[in-house]
Each structure stands twice: as C-alpha cells, then as structure tokens.
Amino acid sequence: MFDFAGAPVLALAALGFLVLETRKALRKRKQPQPERMQTNVAVAAVAGAGLRWVLLPGIIAGAQLAHRRRQGLVARLGLPRFLAYPLAFLLLDYGNYGWHVLLHRWRFLWRFHNVHHTDLDLDVTTAWRFHVGEVLLGTPFRAAAAWLTGAPPGLVVFYEVFYEAATAFHHSNSKLPYGLEVRLGKLVVTPRMHGIHHSVVQRETDSNYSILFSFWDRLHGTVRLGVPQDAVNIGVPAYRDPHELTFARLMALPFTPERPWQLPDGTVPERTGSPDPHRLLP
Ligand SMILES: [Zn+2]
Numbered sequence: 297m298f299d300f301a302g303a304p305v306l307a308l309a310a311l312g313f314l315v316l317e318t319r320k321a322l323r324k325r326k327q328p329q330p331e332r333m334q335t336n337v338a339v340a341a342v343a344g345a346g347l348r349w350v351l352l353p354g355i356i357a358g359a360q361l362a363h364r365r366r367q368g369l370v371a372r373l374g375l376p377r378f379l380a381y382p383l384a385f386l387l388l389d390y391g392n393y394g395w396h397v398l399l400h401r402w403r404f405l406w407r408f409h410n411v412h413h414t415d416l417d418l419d420v421t422t423a424w425r426f427h428v429g430e431v432l433l434g435t436p437f438r439a440a441a442a443w444l445t446g447a448p449p450g451l452v453v454f455y456e457v458f459y460e461a462a463t464a465f466h467h468s469n470s471k472l473p474y475g476l477e478v479r480l481g482k483l484v485v486t487p488r489m490h491g492i493h494h495s496v497v498q499r500e501t502d503s504n505y506s507i508l509f510s511f512w513d514r515l516h517g518t519v520r521l522g523v524p525q526d527a528v529n530i531g532v533p534a535y536r537d538p539h540e541l542t543f544a545r546l547m548a549l550p551f552t553p554e555r556p557w558q559l560p561d562g563t564v565p566e567r568t569g570s571p572d573p574h575r576l577l578p
Contacts, residue, residue: 298352302457309461313420313468322471322487323525327416327538338543339411340424346431351438352456358439359449368446384447386509388455391441393512395434396505407550408433413501414535414546418487418494423460423467429550462508466490474578481521481576485510488576492520496529496565498557503573514574522571524578533559 362368369387370380399409408430415422442452466485477486485506493504503520506512513519534555535541558564571577 298348298453298456302453302460305457306460306464310420310423310464313464313470316470317419317468320471322469323418323491323528323530325417325469326530331538332415332417333421335541335543335546336415336421336425339427339546340421342428342547343424343426343431346428351431351435352453354435354439355442355452355456356449358442359447359452362443362446363448366446368444371446381448381451384445384451385455385458387445388441388447388452389459389506389508390512391438391445392459392507393505393516395437395441396507397518398437399430400502400505403554405430405433407554410532410535410554411546411549413494413532414541414549415494416531416536416538416541417469418467418491418530419469420464420467422494423464427546427550458508466507474576478576481510483510484508486576488525488578489521491525491528491530492523494528494530495523496531496533496559497567498565500528500567501532520573521576522573523567527567529565533557533565536560 362371370384373380373383375383399405408427411427412422412425412430415425447455462485466487467490468487470487472480472487477488480486481489485504485508489504489510492500495501500520500523503518504513505518510519534557535549536559
C-alpha cells in the first residue's frame with residue numbers, strides 16, 4: 297500500500313511544496329543550492345532505504361503483532377471503528393512527538409538527529425535529510441508505539457503517509473499567507489512554526505517538537521511561536537562551515553565528539569526579550 301499509493305502521493309506533495317517554495321520563499325537562502333541539494337539527496341537516499349526496508353516493516357510488524365493477539369490500547373477499549381481509528385491515528389502522532397523530544401534530550405540520540413539540524417537552509421529536501429542511524433534507532437520505538445496503540449496495520453501505513461507529507465510541508469520554505477498559516481497552525485505544524493525549531497538559539501530548537509498535529513506542543517508547554525521568520529537563523533551554531541557538512545562528514549558526525557552549543561567564536565546565540573510563545577509572527 298505504501299509503495300503503490302503512499303509513495304506517489306508523497307512524491308506529488310513534495311513536488312507541490314517544491315513549486316510553492318520556489319515561487320514564494322519564506323526565508324532567504326544562505327547556501328548555494330546545487331551543492332546543498334546533492335548532499336541532502338545523498339543523505340536522504342541512505343535514510344530512505346532504512347525507512348523503506350527497516351522502519352516501515354518494523355512498524356507494520358508491531359501493528360500486526362497487536363492485531364493478531366488483540367493487544368494494544370484501542371483493541372482493549374473495545375471501541376467501534378469510527379472512534380478507534382481516529383484515536384489510534386492521534387496516539388501514533390503523539391508517540392512521534394515523544395520520540396522527537398527524546399531525540400533532543402537524550403545526547404546519544406541527538407548525535408544522530410543533529411545531522412538533520414545542521415542544514416543551513418530549510419526546505420523540502422531537509423524533510424528527508426536524516427542520518428540512517430536515526431531511522432534505525434527509531435524503529436524499535438515506533439514499532440513499540442504501533443503495538444501499544446493497537447492500531448491496525450493498514451492504519452499505521454495510512455498514518456505514515458500523513459507523517460511524511462506533514463514533514464515535507466513543515467520543512468518547506470513556502471510562504472503561506474500569514475492569516476491562513478495562523479489558522480492552520482492551530483491544528484497542524486506549519487513552516488513558520490517548524491522554522492523556529494531549526495533556530496541556532498537552543499531554547500527555540502528545543503521547542504515545537506510536534507510532527508503532524510501542533511497541539512501536542514501546547515499540551516506540554518513546548519510551543520514557541522513568537523519569533524519573526526527573518527530573525528530565525530537556521531542551523532546548529534557549532535556546525536556552520538559548509539565544508540564540514542558534506543555527505544561523508546555528515547555520515548561520520550554522530551561518531552565524532554559533540555561540540556558545545558556555541559558559535560566558532562565562543563558566543564552562545566541568544567534572543568533578548570520575552571516574546572509571546574503562543575502568538576505566531578510573520
Ligand atoms: Zn528536531
């Protein structure tokens with residue numbers, strides 16, 4: 297189902313966001329596009345193999361196990377399908393919020409997730425720029441989440457298509473009309489919201505963890521919206537030299553000593569003032 301229905305839908309969605317961000321960009325680019333594209337496509341190709349042949353079968357296996365044995369929360373609750381399926385869909389997304397928090401808080405996992413955050417620009421190609429190690433490490437967690445929720449295998453694949461499409465959307469550099477984005481942002485994660493998650497200011501990177509639905513961040517007080525996009529500097533402060541961000545260096549990055557969260561001159565990026573974290577700015 298993923299290959300025949302999900303992948304073409306995702307390819308179309310990615311193409312759509314690519315056209316949107318090319319026509320109307322949200323943030324100015326800092327890096328020459330061809331080299332960065334090559335790197336992101338190469339990193340994504342390895343991660344994509346991990347996603348297709350390890351992560352996806354892993355999640356489906358977790359769901360099948362629960363389904364066969366009638367285990368997992370939604371099966372235990374005995375709810376009718378029209379309630380059980382939306383609940384399982386929500387819980388799968390909540391699980392991914394939790395996994396994203398872990399990627400940032402557990403230093404071992406951050407080493408891998410750091411590769412994604414080192415991108416100096418943000419666009420559709422960033423959506424698949426993940427170290428394959430992050431994909432492999434996420435497999436047991438996400439398979440366990442599928443098992444615990446008791447989501448049927450088909451729903452797990454259905455959710456995964458939404459997960460990938462949401463990832464493509466919120467990483468894209470598309471400039472949506474501000475009013476529309478404010479309304480959309482009440483339900484789903486938008487490019488402005490996720491742009492703040494990729495800021496060099498650590499307090500901002502350690503916020504806005506949601507993937508599809510944005511309310512998980514509001515629920516946990518991890519939302520941070522009050523930063524204008526032209527004030528967001530994308531990247532990780534200690535990894536800002538493009539010569540260090542080649543495919544080979546990025547593959548090796550998790551296995552090298554982690555640098556402190558500071559710029560090469562030793563300063564720590566900060567933002568003064570205390571903007572309202574609940575109000576999205578243009
Ligand atoms: Zn992150």
